[in-house]
Amino acid sequence: MNNEKVYILEDRSILYVSGDDCNEFLQNLVSNDLSKVKDDNSCFASLLTPQGKFLFEFIIIKHKSGYFIDCEKSQSEELFKQLNLYKLRSKVDLMNLSNEFVVAAFSLKKFLEFNDAKQILGHTIKYREDPILLDPRNQDLGARLIINLEKLYLSLKKLKLKSSDTSEYYTLSHKLGIVPLGLNKLQNKLFGAECNYEELNGIDYKKGCFVGQENTARIKHKDKLSKRLFSLELINGSIKENDIINFEGKEIGKVLIDGSYPFGLIKFKELNLDTTNLITESGSLKINKPYWINF
CATH class of the missing domain: 3.30.1360.120 (Probable tRNA modification gtpase trme; domain 1)
Incomplete structure (x- = not known):
């Protein structure tokens, strides 16, 4: 900058x-x-x-x-x-x-x-x-x-x-890998824990009760986090909201935000995030893995 x-x-x-x-x-x-x-x-x-x-x-x-x-x-x-x-x-x-x-x-x-x-x-x-x-x-x-x-x-x-x-x-x-625009398109479509809020300093698991705290803590402490929100890079074609993302014939995610700054919810444990040419109905894309996420 x-x-x-x-x-x-x-x-x-x-x-x-x-x-x-x-x-x-x-x-x-x-x-x-x-x-x-x-x-x-x-x-x-x-x-x-x-x-x-x-x-x-x-x-x-x-x-x-x-x-x-x-x-x-x-x-x-x-x-x-x-x-x-x-x-x-x-x-x-x-x-x-x-x-x-x-x-x-x-x-x-x-x-x-x-x-x-x-x-x-x-x-x-x-x-x-x-x-x-x-x-x-x-x-x-x-x-x-x-x-x-x-x-x-x-x-x-x-x-x-x-x-x-x-x-x-x-x-x-x-x-x-931080959503700049289009947050309304995420409402009720994923858990807060899947938004990477822990790494972005947006969740405090020690503070006690807050709205949605029970399921948020369960996902964390029982290691149930299997999907995360990632920014997407279009390789060719086009993508649109709710497109299913496939790899080698298997569904591994969905486009949640389309447009100039797309994001998708990805089953990250089932995929090498460096994989290119993930396929949607009308395009191909890759996942941008942010440096600040550790698995």
Whole structure:
């Protein structure tokens, strides 16, 4: 990632959770331990179904007396509604700040130029009043600035950052094996554990109960993880959502996200992931095995 480039992630939205019960409220819902989220640290987390299936993923950042929720814009309204359903009588206030705040991403190298910045996943500092955090999933994704839209371009000018084509950022994320877009296509189609959340620092198995915790823990502790989400690279032809992926006449996966940044759920224990020419109905592809996954 170029040191002078910044990517304005217009596909992201910001929700804000505050109120007397906001800490306990989120702690009882999300897959990570909210005690990790402090003024100097942010975390990646998910909200699952009671059965442990994927619904939403997001980054949680401490802000004033509450928390920013950095989520994909395509999921923001549904996530907002889901949080409201869980709120019941809790003293929690929810706001959708997507029209006021924006997320901008830039390089790790640039992040380390700031005073007090540390090369620790999730490490969070302030630029004036606005949080800047090293992406808690993977440092190769660089840092994220969450800032009021009215201040964005003046701040970028002062930081000597030039707005660049976001497709570069999405391509990097796809190559890393981290879903950049299209999260709605994953809902209820795979377990949270199959989303590689352990390796992406999105699940804390020691925190106690959260929605979907029972099945998530069972998959982990009984070694029942047989499928994982991987980015796919098209070799020729085309692929589309729900295409079955075959190898030597045997079904080994399914395309869940199509388009420019495809992902599939793969039976990784039945396949050498370096294998090429996996076949779908109308194309062939290979799996991108990320360096951060160990088997």
